[in-house]
Amino acid sequence: MKKVLMYLAVILSVYGCQTVLENVPIPEIPQKAVVFGSIEVESLYHTLRVTKSKPILNNSTSSGFDAITDAQVTVTSGAQIYTFTYSPTIELYEYRGMIDLSSGEAQLAVNTISLGRLTSRVTVPAKLSTYTLMVDSLVREYETEYAVQFTVPASGNAEYYRLDGYLTYATDTFSSYSTNEYHTNKTELNKELKVKSTFYKWDDKNGSSSDLYVRLSRISEEYYKYGKALENYEPNNPFAEPIPLPNNVDGGLGVFGISRSKIIRIN
């Protein structure tokens, strides 16, 4: 009898843990078009990705997301309209050439056949005029650590920055992504902003060396919010309140941003 009770308790413990809920009325949500992309000022190549959202329930996670390949995608700045075309190779909408953003604003329009029209309007961040760069390095056996700090003078306006870095190897064109950080002076408009991060450069045993490039970008506000939100994005904590990600696309989901970058090689 004792054994029976013990086995019963063990079975109940396992059985009692997890239940698939069936016939639970779940609110329905319409499928939406999703667009992500950013225009780099003075760049000659720009891409945008347009996909479809899908219901979570009754879909598998491995099936991926359907790209929308037949949308009309344009970016308008001032009187100029720039049309993006879909590239099946890279599964992105691309535009080759410079986009003139001198009007100070860019409007994205994505017309889809089945999921309606998406629009977004973004203000072009001001030019990065003056800054001070300080680099401190610490050499170890197979790596060099660089503490990089940009000091940007106070402008009195809210500004948003992204700092990232790349390693390029002499032996090939491979670039290794290094770090990605977001900063703003929003809470202290009248104080100079220190944008800093630590980068590492690795030299392999065969003597193949790499070059480190850091890129300081002034970015649009929603671009910043999106990057910052992802830093804390932990969607799998069942106890935490959910974290809706920033969205600046009307009629759908996603983020459309603009950046102005300065790339510097660190020796």
Next chain:
Amino acid sequence: MKNFFLLVLVVLAAQTVSAQQTYTLSGYVKEAGSKELLLGVTIYTADKTAGTVTNNFGYYALQLPAGTHDIVYNFIGYGTEIRQMTISADKVQNVLLQSANSALGEVVVKASKTQKKVSEQVQMSTIEIPIKTIKDIPALMGEKDVLKVLQLMPGIQSGSEGQSGLYVRGGGPDQNLIILDGATVYNAQHLFGFFSLFNGDALRSVELVKGGFPAEYGGRLSSVIDMNMKDGNKEKYTGELGIGVISSKGLIEGPFASGKGSFIVSGRRTYIDVLTQPVIRAFNNGNSAGYYFYDLNAKANYEINDKNKVYLSGYFGRDKFYANIKESFDNQSYKSDINFGWGNATGTARWNHVVNPKLFSNTSFIYSFYELAIKAEEEENDQQLFSLKYGSGIEDYSIKQDFDWYANNKHKVKFGVLATHHTFTPDALVITDAVFGENLNRKTEYKSIETGFYIQDEWKITNRLKSLMGLRLSTFTSGDKTYVNPEPRIALSYNLKSDLALKASFATMNQYLHLLSNSGVGLPMDLWVPATEKVKPQNSQQVAAGIAKDFEKQNFSLTVEGYYKAMNNIIGYKEGASFLAIQDGVDGAETISWEDNVTSGKGVSYGGEFLVQRKQGKLTGWVGYTLSWTTQQFDELNNGNKFFARYDRRHDISVVGIYELKENVTLSATWVYGTGNAITLPLSTYELGSLNNSRYGDQFGFNRNGTEYTARNDFRMRSYHRADIGIQVSKEKKRGVRTWEFSAYNLYNRKNPFYYTIGPEERFDPDSKQVLKQISLFPILPSVSWNYKFK
């Protein structure tokens, strides 16, 4: 404000002088056999022209005209004592009441002032649970739990399965002031909330006030849980032992200084770690890991003379997780130690002084401390590679002066002051990293002063109409900012009949402490922070009205109450912030204050509560029902739209029955039902793209997906219901009474929701479709415990 207090005192003094010449009968009421002070004993003249009750220290004072009076001392569960006294001057009369159970050799407080007639009490929205009831009700793993018994009363809800956190009338667990012998207990939970700090062994009384707060209490919005420890037996040494499924406990008490003083010490420790250690070591190459918690309550008191008593009491408890890993390979040794602990410590020194028969003074010096500490160390070849120490906590030093002034038989006045110095340490981090040569030493500390001046008058306006009016003036200084807030309180009771009363109350409360929690379940990682200039104090206004009816012949009482509570400046994390990133900006600079990570809003809770309770007889217990709504609104959350609080519960039912089958056999059962918690459900997913001209991955190169949710807390989990049963069988032995208890938690094995998650239908098949899953914690859990109470 000072003038107002003076005016009230002068008016009351004038009334006292102008009244008929009376004398004061005063003294202490104690339990015969242990001389434990009895709280809430009713004392009245046989003709019912004058009456009072003993205060929190067992003291009473009654004004009587000269002459001979029959004085009745009545406390249910104890024999009624009637003494004829001739009063011709002020008289001190200490009284010993015989416990109804004393024949069994038990020295337990069988009943408390809960069992007074509810229609006679001015105070409404108050719950008093006899310690005996707490010990009779079946509990999870047999661990008796004061807070979980309180959850069985209307208006008080649990957060989720097995949790001991209290959600009172729509308020969060941070809005409850839990005080033990006057000391605030900041985190009253063990094992992430599955057990509370209080198992009742060392407690003399437990009272919860959820509305119409007396002015002597302040500092929280939703409830006050006032617990007093026993003083200890003044007649003889005695004790208790208990062995349960997960813990053992012991208690010893006795007299010293020829009975002028007494002490009590009780302790409890879990032994899950000890029992599981051999298995853990066997399966982990000799490495150890475990968890335990312990509590220690101690109190001593000394009666200097009839007018002066001193008390010293304290609580110390701690939870600890640990893991110690040692590995060796290639002549390299590696060691890693991780400790994760949290705990409370409180200390109270009290001096009771009878200034004169009408004026009772209680002076308290109070210490309270709560901390969470995480420590991690790594060593390689006995050289430290990395160490991390993280801590957060709060430390209080308080001084409190209370007076009970028995002005006359119509006015019982309480006034006093409390001053507390808080030190908040929401974040202290020390990192030593020998590999990268990086060190970090960061500490965030806030100091603040909180004070509360109060005066309240329990006024018997007419034979039918009584009031409890009061005013509390609270202040809080943090940095350069000082808040001053008057808090008016009023409670009225009108007796339509001797056993039927209409009641109403209004109370304003301010709370100067915030608990930063993004779990909502009261974890030890939640952070206490002060109100500041930027993050304002929370405040609430609550009105309540109801009826109270006693059915004396049937030993039933019935209370029905409705309430409406508005809460302002309640706080929540901004979307995207969490406690781990308290100093990291969500929408600000690289490193910002926690103040920028929170947002404030408002909340409303309203509803009705129904309680029918049987207090005496072979079958005791209650049926409680709550119908309530709780909503919140934050400008920065849920697009500014109002939403249901996570713990909004439309229906909440509890049924409790305790049946004395025989003198030595007690059966008990509970059944609870609650509407499911409101949660935010993910509905749709989408690809998170890059903004860097890249096809794959998000901004950080990860292939993560975004989620679209329902509106905040717009989806309900399944309802919760559960039945528990227990049986206690006692037998008198040579040296005491032995009790076996058998109980079953979740008798019919209901799979109650703990949380919801979405995952593949087939657990290990990534191509399987995603389904909604409910995670449940406890199936049917039988338990057994053995207790021995020495004579």
